[in-house]
Amino acid sequence: xxxxxxxxxxxxxxxxxxxxxxxxxxxxxxxxxxxxxxxxxxxxxxxxxxxxxxxxxxxxxxxxxxxxxxxxxxxxxxxxxxxxxxxxxxxxxxxxxxxxxxxxxxxxxxxxxxxxxxxxxxxxxxxxxxxxxxxxxxxxxxxxxxxxxxxxxxxxxxxxxxxxxxxxxxxxxxxxxxxxxxxxxxxxxxxxxxxxxxxxxxxxxxxxxxxxxxxxxxxxxxxxxxxxxxxxxxxxxxxxxxxxxxxxxxxxxxxxxxxxxxxxxxxxxxxxxxxxxxxxxxx
Amino acid sequence: xxxxxxxxxxxxxxxxxxxxxxxxxxxxxxxxxxxxxxxxxxxxxxxxxxxxxxxxxxxxxxxxxxxxxxxxxxxxxxxxxxxxxxxxxxxxxxxxxxxxxxxxxxxxxxxxxxxxxxxxxxxxxxxxxxxxxxxxxxxxxxxxxxxxxxxxxxxxxxxxxxxxxxxxxxxxxxxxxxxxxxxxxxxxxxxxxxxxxxxxxxxxxxxxxxxxxxxxxxxxxxxxxxxxxxxxxxxxxxxxxxxxxxxxxxxxxxxxxxxxxxxxxxxxxxxxxxxxxxxxxxx
Numbered sequence: 378x379x380x381x382x383x384x385x386x387x388x389x390x391x392x393x394x395x396x397x398x399x400x401x402x403x404x405x406x407x408x409x410x411x412x413x414x415x416x417x418x419x420x421x422x423x424x425x426x427x428x429x430x431x432x433x434x435x436x437x438x439x440x441x442x443x444x445x446x447x448x449x450x451x452x453x454x455x456x457x458x459x460x461x462x463x464x465x466x467x468x469x470x471x472x473x474x475x476x477x478x479x480x481x482x483x484x485x486x487x488x489x490x491x492x493x494x495x496x497x498x499x500x501x502x503x504x505x506x507x508x509x510x511x512x513x514x515x516x517x518x519x520x521x522x523x524x525x526x527x528x529x530x531x532x533x534x535x536x537x538x539x540x541x542x543x544x545x546x547x548x549x550x551x552x553x554x555x556x557x558x559x560x561x562x563x564x565x566x567x568x569x570x571x572x573x574x575x576x577x578x579x580x581x582x583x584x585x586x587x588x589x590x591x592x593x594x595x596x597x598x599x600x601x602x603x604x605x606x607x608x609x610x611x612x613x614x615x616x617x618x619x620x621x622x623x624x625x626x627x628x629x630x631x632x633x634x635x636x637x638x639x640x641x642x643x644x645x646x647x648x649x650x651x652x653x654x655x656x657x658x659x660x
Numbered sequence: 661x662x663x664x665x666x667x668x669x670x671x672x673x674x675x676x677x678x679x680x681x682x683x684x685x686x687x688x689x690x691x692x693x694x695x696x697x698x699x700x701x702x703x704x705x706x707x708x709x710x711x712x713x714x715x716x717x718x719x720x721x722x723x724x725x726x727x728x729x730x731x732x733x734x735x736x737x738x739x740x741x742x743x744x745x746x747x748x749x750x751x752x753x754x755x756x757x758x759x760x761x762x763x764x765x766x767x768x769x770x771x772x773x774x775x776x777x778x779x780x781x782x783x784x785x786x787x788x789x790x791x792x793x794x795x796x797x798x799x800x801x802x803x804x805x806x807x808x809x810x811x812x813x814x815x816x817x818x819x820x821x822x823x824x825x826x827x828x829x830x831x832x833x834x835x836x837x838x839x840x841x842x843x844x845x846x847x848x849x850x851x852x853x854x855x856x857x858x859x860x861x862x863x864x865x866x867x868x869x870x871x872x873x874x875x876x877x878x879x880x881x882x883x884x885x886x887x888x889x890x891x892x893x894x895x896x897x898x899x900x901x902x903x904x905x906x907x908x909x910x911x912x913x914x915x916x917x918x919x920x921x922x923x924x925x926x927x928x929x930x931x932x933x934x935x936x937x938x939x940x941x942x943x
Contacts, residue, residue: 385670386697387670387671387697387699388667388669388670388671388672388831389669389670389671389672389831390670390671393856414832414833414834414837414863415668415669415670415831415832415833415859415860415863417669417855417856417859417860420855420856420859435737436737454765454769456763456764456765457764469838469842469870469871470838470842472762472764473737474737474738474762474764474766475735475737475766476735476764476765476766476769476770479735479766479770480769480770511833511834513833513863513866513867513870514833514834514838514867514870514871515834516834516835518832518834518835519806546832547670547671547696547697547831547832548694548696548697548808548830548831548832548836549696549697549801549803550696550801550805550806550807550808550836551806551807551808552834553696554804554806568915569915570914570915570916570917571702571915571916571917572675572699572702572914572917573915575697575699575702576697576699579696579697579803580697582803583803583804586803586804587804600908600911600912600915601912601915601916604915604916627884630854630884630885633854633855633856633885634854634855634885634886636855
């Protein structure tokens, strides 16, 4: 069984469009959406939810005003600006360390368990799909990613599937690192812009740092062929295989608007480019 | 006045809006708070005058004082501390996992032996300088680091209240976004008229409502996709501040790191008009 993650550094380069196409192409796989704070893959996979679970993670400080003697020690020690001057607690800023509750001399602060989101196991016409929804303005997206990863891997092992295909988040921080940890290969999707190149380099460095083998795709490569060439050189210099180039084509957005994957519904040249990419990364 | 630019979905044009708004106005400070993948510098090419390493405090144990009592492990909400108890005449030992540490200070404050002090761990850089008349600050998270919010807070310590401050936020809806937009007086949400754009716009709107920050929407590539973003904004009384149609010329300028108001100066007036709408909305 192979775990393949699709990441990008920069957002909006086409991770979910490509991942959804892999769902249509790959046989015997489970799909996992690890972009838990702006999950989009469900819009193309049209899941019917079979299991729904609360994601409990972390705690939030809660003040009992009747017990509080207004000494203000909590506000002095809090490093997350979560306790205001009037000693009210801002649950959005609270990172759940619990120090305030430990030092409060009158026991007025308790730590309440947080429901930080939900995760789902679904059926789709492409096979099983594990996805999640982080609660609004919640933390611990990395832990929710780890949960989605764990559940999808268990499904793959139980059913003897060949692939776990993971739609990753943008960026290089906590949820990205949780998405790539221990995968067999990462596919970096970028675009031929200086921003796309800058961000792809950063996320490729993260892959190297965690010893995850990376390959790369240039999406909309014909929007600037000079920069596409530069990206190709960067790949050659850094031992990253360039596995494909997808042309810019309005039919990709039109497929998306119809709720269909690009590989099933976009123009022939886009479809054959994507099929070629899957061929190269699945072996 | 502090205006943040956020989006939910990545790659919708946050940096384009932030940079070109900055270039269309005077007396501006621009903070790039997308510390995982900062891009504004690619367009503004600031002369960096100051580079300051950003730190988070992590615990360091003085083994001569530590008696392996386990209090530090007990108070650490993030499982960043393990304790090996004394056995077979061997002294016990405390292990610290710096990547899990949030720097709350509970262990050092509550250690009965006063055996823990905090030392600085570098997580990235805060760089500041000038781009023409624009004051520029950004953060760059080190590769392999997970903690974006503390670096974002350190970028925001540079806010100059004598200027109009524009904050380029990261994508998503979780802790780094909250840290970036929290202090703003107004937030511009950039989206595109696709199912992904709409799905993530709705999530971002919920975050801003929770934070009580007024907001409006910019629809980028407004002629590619469908009219569901427009309908959503109309039905929910959300102002559409500006529409930018898809234009290969704009895409090409972007790809080369050239701000669109330099290639298409007629947009300056549109950005000023948008700023006036935002300013009037507040007074």
